[in-house]
Amino acid sequence: MKIQIVIFFSIVMLSACNSSKKSGITQQPTLDDYQVGEKWVWKYKGVTTEGEVRSNGKDTREIVSVDGVLGMTIGNDTIPITDIVKPEESETPKYDWPLVVGKKWKYENNWTSQDGTTGNQSHDAEILSYQEETVEAGTFMAYTIKYAGKTTNSRGYSANEEEVWLYAPAVKNFIKLTQNQGDFLYVEELIEYSKPK
Structure with missing residues (x-):
């Protein structure tokens, strides 16, 4: 279950955005939207209805430069920003x-997953709102996507x-995720966002 969440989270991390606050329309980002030293920290916890904690911790991502190429650290890997901002060619993105x-x-x-387990997700998606949302890292204009x-x-x-998902264009990422699978509740929340001045 945790591996599935980590994989799903990684896919989400490979998308980010810019926004026009006046129109409430957000376009996909460009390489220029990121800068070395930009950092995100989330806390996460997954609990069953019986109270068993299956995941609990923090996840940190940071923008770095490797041989002059911008990348985002994801665990022990560094993903080039050019891959993150590349348009997704999918009928079901x-x-x-x-x-x-x-x-x-x-x-x-x-x-x-890393252990060879294969899986599939099939969801209907809808953007419900674009409004101020508050999490531990602060208050941001965010889309609520169900x-x-x-x-x-x-x-x-x-x-x-x-x-x-509460997705905040100002941080080019989600600020909160609430996942409910009936007998399992997973919540992830942005607790820190910073960038160089």
Whole structure:
């Protein structure tokens, strides 16, 4: 379960955005939107309905320069920013750019975890609002994006799930994720965002 969340989270991290505050329309970002030293820190916790804690910790991402090429640290890996801002060529994308309130689309994702488990997510997505939202890291204008559907994997796991993402263009990332799979609740929240002055 944790591997599935980490993979799903990594896919989300590979998307980011710019926004026009007046119009409430957010376009996909460009390389120029990132700078060395920019940093995000989230806390996360996943708990079953019986109270079993399956995941609990912090995740940190930072923009670095490797041989003059900007990248984002993700665990022990560094992903080039050019890969992060590259348009997703999919009929069922995680984010259907540009983001605007009321937009609906289908999101599908096939994945393979490090242990070889394969899985599929199939969700209906909708942008519900664009308004101020407050998390531990501060108050940001954010889109509320709801994903509802099913997740299955090759080990027999199958669950209906609902995810609500609060996506803040100012930080080019999500500031809160709430994932409910019936018997499992996972919450991730941005606790720190900083960039060089």
